[in-house]
Amino acid sequence: MTRIAAATVALVDVEVETVRTDAVQSFAKQETVVVEITTDEGLTGTGYSYTIGTGGHSVVELLRHSLLPLLPGQDSREIESLWKLLHAATRATAVGAITSLALAAVDTALWDLRCLRANEPLWRVAGGASRRVPLYDTEHGWLQLPIDELVAGAVAARDNGWGGTKIKVGKPSAVEDAERLRAVREATGPSFDIMIDANQSFTAAEAIRRAETFRDLDLFWFEEPLPADDVSGHVRLADSTTVPIAVGESMYSIAQFRDYLQRGGASIVQPDVARIGGITPWLKVAHMAEAFNVVVAPHFLMELHVNLVAAVPNGRYVEHIPQLRAITTQEMEIVGGHALASETPGLGIAWNRDAMDNRRVV
Numbered sequence: 146m147t148r149i150a151a152a153t154v155a156l157v158d159v160e161v162e163t164v165r166t167d168a169v170q171s172f173a174k175q176e177t178v179v180v181e182i183t184t185d186e187g188l189t190g191t192g193y194s195y196t197i198g199t200g201g202h203s204v205v206e207l208l209r210h211s212l213l214p215l216l217p218g219q220d221s222r223e224i225e226s227l228w229k230l231l232h233a234a235t236r237a238t239a240v241g242a243i244t245s246l247a248l249a250a251v252d253t254a255l256w257d258l259r260c261l262r263a264n265e266p267l268w269r270v271a272g273g274a275s276r277r278v279p280l281y282d283t284e285h286g287w288l289q290l291p292i293d294e295l296v297a298g299a300v301a302a303r304d305n306g307w308g309g310t311k312i313k314v315g316k317p318s319a320v321e322d323a324e325r326l327r328a329v330r331e332a333t334g335p336s337f338d339i340m341i342d343a344n345q346s347f348t349a350a351e352a353i354r355r356a357e358t359f360r361d362l363d364l365f366w367f368e369e370p371l372p373a374d375d376v377s378g379h380v381r382l383a384d385s386t387t388v389p390i391a392v393g394e395s396m397y398s399i400a401q402f403r404d405y406l407q408r409g410g411a412s413i414v415q416p417d418v419a420r421i422g423g424i425t426p427w428l429k430v431a432h433m434a435e436a437f438n439v440v441v442a443p444h445f446l447m448e449l450h451v452n453l454v455a456a457v458p459n460g461r462y463v464e465h466i467p468q469l470r471a472i473t474t475q476e477m478e479i480v481g482g483h484a485l486a487s488e489t490p491g492l493g494i495a496w497n498r499d500a501m502d503n504r505r506v507v
């Protein structure tokens with residue numbers, strides 16, 4: 146009665162709500178890979194992953210040709226076993242972004258089924274640490290925004306009771322970055338968290354220099370200062386500055402997080418549930434970080450991540466970037482400057498099926 150009867154995939158394009166530019170890229174559109182798994186008891190679990198504009202068709206092809214055909218007849222409750230089965234089937238293309246994104250779409254659908262069957266929300270099934278999650282703003286810190294808009298966004302976030310704001314860095318000159326950050330610090334006062342994000346755009350030497358330039362701004366974290374594969378560079382940077390180093394959005398396996406944590410290259414981890422391969426590995430990263438006394442502040446996907454941050458005891462922040470409004474009927478709940486995990490059984494995302502069908506490209 147818990148066997149998988151059918152598994153399907155669709156690709157749904159969702160336009161971006163705001164122009165989002167950072168030091169290395171612009172968010173073109175969200176290619177949303179949606180997997181639906183139906184069981185012989187009549188339950189349907191919906192899972193998803195995404196890209197910010199390219200590669201979505203490759204994820205769909207991998208699912209359609211290599212992964213989904215393995216699912217019918219399997220017991221949908223045995224998520225670890227199924228994850229291992231699918232990973233083994235893609236050994237030749239793992240570790241890799243496309244493979245992890247494909248695994249995540251299946252894994253999240255299986256977790257949706259698990260929660261639906263238990264008639265419980267994800268945040269409680271996955272751990273149940275604290276339903277109320279601190280929130281910070283990213284939507285008003287993009288690199289293309291002028292200083293007055295950065296300041297207005299940060300002040301609004303503070304006045305709403307949110308904990309902080311993230312400002313993109315990576316302007317050609319360190320002085321220009323510092324000017325932008327100083328304006329935000331002066332407007333928001335000392336008791337407001339300011340995160341910065343370089344999107345992997347610096348060398349270690351340049352990141353060390355910029356951290357020194359920003360020294361008096363009391364930054365909450367310095368995100369993706371360097372390319373994600375330069376663990377040694379992150380360790381050098383972490384040793385040279387008091388600003389906590391945050392990494393994780395460009396990592397596609399648990400082992401990458403282990404290396405950072407073991408070597409002291411990350412003070413905050415930011416696993417992305419789609420890029421790490423789903424809820425199953427996401428929780429392992431979060432629990433591993435807890436063992437290192439490191440907090441978790443996941444990347445993007447706030448509609449899903451709010452429920453995972455609420456599930457684990459070392460969840461620190463959820464990042465406010467709304468991106469599912471066009472294909473959902475209900476938004477993430479925000480009360481008193483905090484996000485609330487959904488109490489609806491399942492992943493807690495209220496899909497709008499008609500809107501999804503209208504935007505479906507595959």
Ligand SMILES: [Mg+2]
Pocket residue numbers: 342344368369394444
């Ligand atoms: Mg980032």
